[in-house]
Amino acid sequence: MIRPKQDCIREKKKMKMKKKVERSTQTPKTSGELKDAGSIPQELKMEILLRLPAKSLVRVVSASKLFVPIIRRRDLINSFLTQSLTRPRFLFTLSNRNRQVITLPKIKSRRKGITCFFGYDPINHQYKVLCMTQLSAYYLHHNKHVAAGEHQVLTLGAREKWRMIECSVPHCPGTDGECVNGVVYYGACTGKDMNELVLVSFDVRSEEFGSIRFLGDVEKSRLFCLTLINYQGKVAIADGGSFVGYDLWILEDAKKHEWSKIHAWHKYFDHKNLFVIGITCSHEIIFAPMYFDRPFYVTYYNVKGNSIRSVEIEGIEDRGYRRNRDIGFPIDLCRIWTFSDHAENIMPL
Template sequence: MSSSSPISINDLTSSLANTPRLLFAIVENGNENAKACGVWSFFSSPQLENPYEKSSSTTLVAAAEFHVRFSPNNLLINHDYDLKYCSCGYVSGLFYIHGNRYQARPLICNPITGRYAILPDRYTYRKAYSFFGFDPIEKQYKALSMAYYCGPGRNKILTLEDGDLTWRRIKCPIRHDIKSDGVCINGVLYYLCDTSDCCNDAHVVTSDYVIVCFDVRSEKFTFIDVERFCRLINYKGKLAVIYWEDDEDIYHKCFYGKDIDEYLEENLDVDATNELRVWVLEDVEKQEWSKYEYTWTDDRFFRRQVSIAGATASGEIVFSMNKYTSKQPFYVFYFNPETKTLQRVEIQGFGEAFKKPCSVRTFVNHVEDLNLNDLELLKSVHPPLEKPEYVQDSESD
């Protein structure tokens, strides 16, 4: 495939201060035996909002802006792709981490300012799965902690209000094994689960995979049956499930300690055709979906190295590399469903000090709303880790 000189994404974006951005959370895992481990660095870059008119073979360049380097003392926040050991969430400008199962202290932070709050201790058997939601009516953030499905413990919820923070018990009609991070859309938190190994006499389950729908305001659960393992995204304000035609439940495949990266390296055909399926939930009550299929080939797109970050407001689906090392360029990809074209954007400015591959979590549509996320709750200000020398002043070529 032909290539040409990189073009700065800044040249295609006007009024950057008012446009959504990509948020990158890069974590350097530390020694799990230490008192603290896991250093998180937050960056953001301009987000491409409109289809690029020129040839998709052109590589764009976006400058990453460094915000904060973050590692509160005595909190184990190493990243792990296995949801049993690390839950991450992002909603309305705030970032949520629930880390190591042996010290399960959830953390809420503003990834731009570094202000944070460590939530009350939450005892769990093995690792409770955690989610973060926002109610736009009452303007309340809530953390939802679900008990491990085959062990003791109770589901609990916490409302992030000023004053005393307390975990409260909450009942869910079905037991389930969680299979995804959460996606919060218009006050409803969605996540995928598997009920095949659970006894659920009190609720009729017609399929193994179920989407849990949690109304953040009313704190009620409802459920949507789905046919297979998939991922969930916010697609133009609606819930969408997205999957590759040859997708597998990698959490099940890697249940006994198999590294996900190793599994993909060994099992995913590098020459596989990218057959993407997107189902958009049009009617929640009737559970009616619009179903779309997209197929493309691109020798710059290596599926085993990327994860699905979400979709922009204009409907472009964003894929991001899930590892970063200074030895290789870091890319995000924008897939335009209307034109069925793929646009590659190189993110520059992360720096040179990440000698080992670091995990990267990428979130779309980041807009900082100080009216919402500058809560009194976030009273703690992390002693700022100095801007690393390896983080260059962001300038695009």
């Protein structure tokens, strides 16, 4: 039996109405589920977020405003950093590669020489930049050291300008800085004729300077060759090179100017231009070359066993390195900085 055309039309309309009713009844259920998702305990949300890498958390902040207050919480930021510090990684920076930078306010000074150090205050959770300027005489005469002046500080993220501060230790900085437990350390010359080597300390929180006397027979000419590292929560100064080995001076007590010393030598170091870059939790000293080459190795030296182990690092891509070789330039034009204790941090600057 063939049904009339009108009956078929009525049946199709009923089916459409039925679907609309089903959709309308599902809407309250969906909104209820979303409401339940928003009632997830904060502790559970934080535990889930702590399992994500830093890049994923940045994407979450960009995609969902719901999680922004949680990700910006101080306890989550601290927990993420603490967790990241338990598994430090290597960071390699090549001199001819693009880097992500933060543009700082322009420093107002007529002096040509500018030296900056970067530090972190773990009490107030603030990043600060210490800047000092030097007269052009320092650059015109290589052997003449001139005390820095116009010491300025900038607090990142506070929308502040450079602030002038007083320095009670006239000195000429000569090494890179190392921030350990809220204090920035760097090697410098001081004294009447800038002939005395000291370790300058800058407390990031109080913005006060101090100086610690060097021990041992470190020559003034070696100042610019010294390397500062974090030796298990203490600042250490590394000096030396091929054939003679390396001395590692560890600051045990800043107030009493007390140091301890570790000497590292192995025939492996001969004919190699290596620099101390860090220390492992098992007291192995980490070495890396100053200039990029293939193959690229990171070397571990065991002090107690006087043993060496080298690890080849693969995957470092640098077009500038290949261009230098293609056109016949020496490969040492490609400077590489190796950091052994890189940790991710989601604290906004």
